[in-house]
Amino acid sequence: xxxxxxxxxxxxxxxxxxxxxxxxxxxxxxxxxxxxxxxxxxxxxxxxxxxxxxxxxxxxxxxxxxxxxxxxxxxxxxxxxxxxxxxxxxxxxxxxxxx
Amino acid sequence: xxxxxxxxxxxxxxxxxxxxxxxxxxxxxxxxxxxxxxxxxxxxxxxxxxxxxxxxxxxxxxxxxxxxxxxxxxxxxxxxxxxxxxxxxxxxxxxxxxxxxxxxxxxxxxxxxxxxxxxxxxxxxxxxxxxxxxxxxxxxxxxxxxxxxxxxxxxxxxxxxxxxxxxxxxxxxxxxxxxxxxxxxxxxxxxxxxxxxxxxxxxxxxxxxxxxxxxxxxxxxxxxxxxxxxxxxxxxxxxxxxxxxxxxxxxxxxxxxxxxxxxxxxxxxxxxxxxxxxxxxxxxxxxxxxxxxxxxxxxxxxxxxxxxxxxxxxxxxxxxxxxxxxxxxxxxxxxxxxxxxxxxxxxxxxxxxxxxxxxxxxxxxxxxxxxxxxxxxxxxxxxxxxxxxxxxxxxxxxxxxxxxxxxxxxxxxxxxxxxxxxxxxxxxxxxxxxxxxxxxxxxxxxxxxxxxxxxxxxxxxxxxxxx
Numbered sequence: 001x002x003x004x005x006x007x008x009x010x011x012x013x014x015x016x017x018x019x020x021x022x023x024x025x026x027x028x029x030x031x032x033x034x035x036x037x038x039x040x041x042x043x044x045x046x047x048x049x050x051x052x053x054x055x056x057x058x059x060x061x062x063x064x065x066x067x068x069x070x071x072x073x074x075x076x077x078x079x080x081x082x083x084x085x086x087x088x089x090x091x092x093x094x095x096x097x098x099x
Numbered sequence: 100x101x102x103x104x105x106x107x108x109x110x111x112x113x114x115x116x117x118x119x120x121x122x123x124x125x126x127x128x129x130x131x132x133x134x135x136x137x138x139x140x141x142x143x144x145x146x147x148x149x150x151x152x153x154x155x156x157x158x159x160x161x162x163x164x165x166x167x168x169x170x171x172x173x174x175x176x177x178x179x180x181x182x183x184x185x186x187x188x189x190x191x192x193x194x195x196x197x198x199x200x201x202x203x204x205x206x207x208x209x210x211x212x213x214x215x216x217x218x219x220x221x222x223x224x225x226x227x228x229x230x231x232x233x234x235x236x237x238x239x240x241x242x243x244x245x246x247x248x249x250x251x252x253x254x255x256x257x258x259x260x261x262x263x264x265x266x267x268x269x270x271x272x273x274x275x276x277x278x279x280x281x282x283x284x285x286x287x288x289x290x291x292x293x294x295x296x297x298x299x300x301x302x303x304x305x306x307x308x309x310x311x312x313x314x315x316x317x318x319x320x321x322x323x324x325x326x327x328x329x330x331x332x333x334x335x336x337x338x339x340x341x342x343x344x345x346x347x348x349x350x351x352x353x354x355x356x357x358x359x360x361x362x363x364x365x366x367x368x369x370x371x372x373x374x375x376x377x378x379x380x381x382x383x384x385x386x387x388x389x390x391x392x393x394x395x396x397x398x399x400x401x402x403x404x405x406x407x408x409x410x411x412x413x414x415x416x417x418x419x420x421x422x423x424x425x426x427x428x429x430x431x432x433x434x435x436x437x438x439x440x441x442x443x444x445x446x447x448x449x450x451x452x453x454x455x456x457x458x459x460x461x462x463x464x465x466x467x468x469x470x471x472x473x474x475x476x477x478x479x480x481x482x483x484x485x486x487x488x489x490x491x492x493x494x495x496x497x498x499x500x501x502x503x504x505x506x507x508x509x510x511x512x513x514x515x516x517x518x519x520x521x522x523x524x525x526x527x528x529x530x531x532x533x534x535x536x537x538x539x540x541x542x543x544x545x546x547x548x549x550x551x552x553x554x555x556x557x558x559x560x561x562x563x564x565x566x
Contacts, residue, residue, distance in 0.1 A: 009321070010345070062341065064337060064342075065341075066385075071398045071399065073398065075401035095321065095337060095341065097292055098315055099349070
């Protein structure tokens with residue numbers, strides 16, 4: 001499944017400082033759909049190069065990270081259970097406090 | 100010649116002192132004038148005895164409360180069909196508080212003063228510094244060393260002497276937040292740290308005030324409106340504080356000056372929309388601004404959370420609990436921006452900058468490792484320092500070994516322990532972490548320079564640049 005992932009607010013530093021990643025995730029045998037839960041595990045294994053604790057806590061993202069699926073807060077689409085579709089855009093953004 | 104020089108010096112000093120008194124008098128006059136206008140404004144609305152010319156005299160009988168001066172000053176607003184007399188009139192009756200007169204607060208305050216917000220409050224406890232100037236555009240060099248509130252208020256008054264500017268020259272804390280916020284209709288969060296953001300949001304929920312929240316760091320900015328007409332509050336989005344390592348500060352990570360400028364302008368815009376009652380405030384949505392790629396994303400965020408501990412269905416935060424709440428403990432980070440001062444090492448593994456200077460003067464054989472990131476090292480460094488950033492120290496230990504060996508050979512020293520190893524960083528925190536690692540890896544004589552390059556600049560070489 002082709003997806004576009006975007007990291008911001010400093011999270012890109014965990015992925016070789018690259019903000020936009022066009023990725024292709026292979027569905028597991030027998031699976032027909034990809035959920036955000038699956039995608040997070042994939043990102044942790046394949047994209048996060050350092051300090052994984054700055055990205056994830058347990059099986060979800062760490063506090064202070066907003067997840068947006070097609071420009072919409074994942075809270076509105078079922079969080080970890082959100083089902084992804086071909087060409088979806090998923091944004092991970094760390095909240096900023098500076099000013 | 101000498102006496103001429105002395106006279107000139109005396110005259111210059113007198114000019115300086117007179118100019119300072121003049122600025123002070125001008126500021127006091129402007130403050131009194133705006134107080135007088137406000138008094139007239141209130142008196143006129145109660146009884147129009149009209150003995151004194153006022154900014155808002157119902158006798159004008161134009162069918163609204165704008166004076167001829169106001170009509171002229173705000174004419175371009177009045178010409179906007181969607182804004183017009185009603186929008187401007189609402190704005191003039193509104194009160195807005197900006198918390199923080201820094202990178203976000205500067206442009207926000209300039210626009211809010213210019214546009215005619217009736218009463219504009221400023222809270223800040225900091226003083227203007229030279230390294231603020233590149234982004235905190237409300238301040239001028241003449242105010243360096245003076246309170247930001249004074250500087251910002253003077254700038255606002257010089258733009259618009261017809262509105263009331265209120266100075267709150269104090270740190271915002273739980274003991275004064277309720278009292279200050281209750282005097283305003285709309286709150287603008289232009290602060291720079293996580294505990295302040297939680298405290299400000301909670302206080303707005305308790306008092307039912309809309310909150311225009313902006314943030315900027317590096318080359319990115321974020322903006323949204325909280326607690327507006329049933330929309331989410333800060334805690335609905337971020338019920339659990341992030342780890343402290345995820346809370347970076349502009350003083351450590353840097354910020355391109357114009358980035359908070361953009362976000363601060365957008366904060367002024369949102370506050371103006373709420374105050375005037377026009378348009379759709381950015382509630383339930385968030386602006387994500389990426390300066391480098393010139394992209395702005397506007398995303399839909401969750402609504403008010405029924406489980407929110409502060410604004411949810413069973414929320415029970417009282418004003419007293421708010422006053423007693425420890426936001427620094429909750430977020431594990433300080434409300435004030437005082438830099439971290441670690442103390443990880445025993446005294447004999449540390450050396451102060453004065454002692455280090457003596458060793459250099461005496462020509463003691465040594466190697467100095469600077470563990471700051473490479474882009475910091477490029478700004479300024481001590482002579483002959485070897486730059487190995489802390490993040491890559493573990494992999495570059497052989498470089499330290501060979502530097503020590505080289506120094507031994509150069510000095511013709513036989514003994515392994517004849518060459519000292521010193522570690523320096525910007526403020527003396529990372530250098531301690533580095534020394535801990537070096538001790539573990541067998542460099543048992545490594546010592547850190549207490550207070551880093553900042554201490555060197557303060558105590559040894561006043562001409563050494565700080566940043």
